């Protein structure tokens with residue numbers, strides 16, 4: 001049965017969620033406080049780069065299933081389900097800042113229909129379902145935790161073909177009502193209590209961050225003993241208990257979720273009386289990885305980057321997104337700039353200037369007169385560029401490939417010195 005749904009917060013998660021629910025046949029009203037974003041969406045302009053999203057937004061707008069507004073009360077009044085997709089940034093002490101969630105809950109509370117279901121899709125610590133309930137100030141509605149696991153870059157695909165749907169709710173009937181929205185997705189559906197649902201999200205993200213820190217630590221060992229981390233992870237991955245997924249060495253993890261979610265879980269554990277030392281180590285390895293990559297660049301530049309131009313390919317936190325939040329690339333660049341480098345960068349999805357970085361629209365132009373080229377984001381198109389042209393543009397043919405992306409044999413044949421991660 002088709003439902004009417006309001007989505008509060010039309011960012012990466014809210015826009016994907018709202019658009020995909022409209023695609024599944026529901027009537028969706030996406031709400032945001034950002035007037036310009038809403039006006040753009042009303043004109044059919046999708047503000048983020050996300051594969052397949054543009055087409056589905058146009059489809060939803062054409063069919064009338066998908067609309068955009070800044071009018072929260074009007075959207076909430078007509079909706080049986082209200083999704084909260086607002087930010088939960090890192091607070092000063094590492095905990096999740098719930099002020100956006102509380103504000104949104106306070107705004108929607110008076111306008112909810114009796115029996116409405118408020119769906120918490122934002123990543124929130126244990127106990128937030130109760131916090132939202134209190135801010136709503138309503139005894140006749142339900143609050144359900146429904147964490148989102150989509151990955152930026154494949155958000156639409158992930159929403160429509162999820163590995164699982166998790167619903168955290170103490171009321172069976174409300175859980176079944178929410179579950180009915182996802183029945184056509186053919187995904188494993190798990191109903192649990194709110195605290196478990198909230199913990200599943202944090203524990204999943206922290207585990208994924210742990211995998212990356214682990215492989216980066218293994219890469220450091222590989223460098224020291226003369227092993228090749230690419231072969232090592234390939235060999236490890238054939239063990240079904242380990243698998244090949246998410247075991248790629250690189251410049252460290254980042255993005256809008258992993259940094260804040262790992263720190264939030266450390267904080268949640270601390271508050272609960274458990275010292276999550278393992279996860280603290282995961283964060284430390286990551287911070288060290290940014291510095292390790294910056295050091296590789298300094299080495300490739302002959303011992304100092306002061307006063308030198310460094311070319312960077314890739315600024316976003318991963319390929320196929322335009323999201324720069326907490327990007328490892330920016331972390332490495334920050335360290336190079338602090339050492340006196342002038343950084344000239346190219347990224348297929350970034351077309352604006354950033355503080356302290358000269359952003360150009362041409363990968364070869366980025367290399368012009370630069371001492372070293374550093375690859376920091378795994379955009380596939382970097383592999384297929386003309387490396388004779390790159391060599392001619394650079395002051396010396398030196399590459400630091402922090403994603404082990406490029407064909408280093410072919411680069412070496414062209415006279416490049418190449419430094420990767422975890423391999424000679």
Ligand SMILES: NC(=O)c1ccc[n+]([C@@H]2O[C@H](COP(=O)([O-])OP(=O)(O)OC[C@H]3O[C@@H](n4cnc5c(N)ncnc54)[C@H](O)[C@@H]3O)[C@@H](O)[C@H]2O)c1
Nearest residue numbers: 009010011012013032033034085086087088104122123148
């Ligand atoms: N980005 C991801 O890959 C991802 C994946 C899973 C979960 N999450 C979680 O989802 C939540 C949202 O993340 P995001 O990346 O979509 O954030 P975002 O910053 O891209 O979007 C949030 C939107 O909410 C709007 N907003 C803030 N307060 C509002 C209010 N009171 N009313 C209406 N709109 C309001 C903002 O203007 C913004 O457009 C976070 O808790 C995040 O941890 C994110």
